Amino acid sequence: MRDFAFCPFCGTKLGKKEGRKEPRKHCPACGFTQYKNPVPSVGAISVKDGKVLLIKRGVEPAKGAWVFPTGFIDEGESPPHACLRELKEETGLEGKIIRIVEAYAEEADIYGSILVIMYLVKVTGGKLQPGDDAADARFFKPIELPDLLFNCFKDSMARVLKDKLI
Ligand SMILES: [Zn+2]
CATH class of the missing domain: 2.20.25 (N-terminal domain of TfIIb)
Incomplete structure (x- = not known):
């Protein structure tokens, strides 16, 4: 900052x-x-039928990269609410929080220091439709997952797989 x-x-x-x-x-x-201080944000590792939901970024930074739905927590908003709101905005899907996977400190060029709370989310409804900032959104089998960009995504996904949470 x-x-x-x-x-x-x-x-x-x-x-x-x-x-x-x-x-x-x-x-x-x-x-x-x-x-x-770091800016608080949340990310959603959303699962359904043993698959994981990723979105393809349609805007810079990192345009074209596959990422988990992630966003900043609004003033007065609870972290779980922010997580499910971002999921809905970015993919059209509804979910239920299963647990926190881990919290991370990341650095981003334009925002400075960011605190990222990664949640494991079970998809419960909605219709899959990429949001305005996304070029695509789809479910991947763990074995088909593309390379993930940030340490918070790589590490939290590895923990989910290691602990057999999907
Ligand atoms: Zn002054």
């Missing part, structure tokens, strides 16, 4: 709040401090 140069609330030039190993940007006028 980039540093602010000026206070986003009052426009004063930011100084530094000392007393930490890495000083935080701080506004001397209104007291605003820029915290650089």
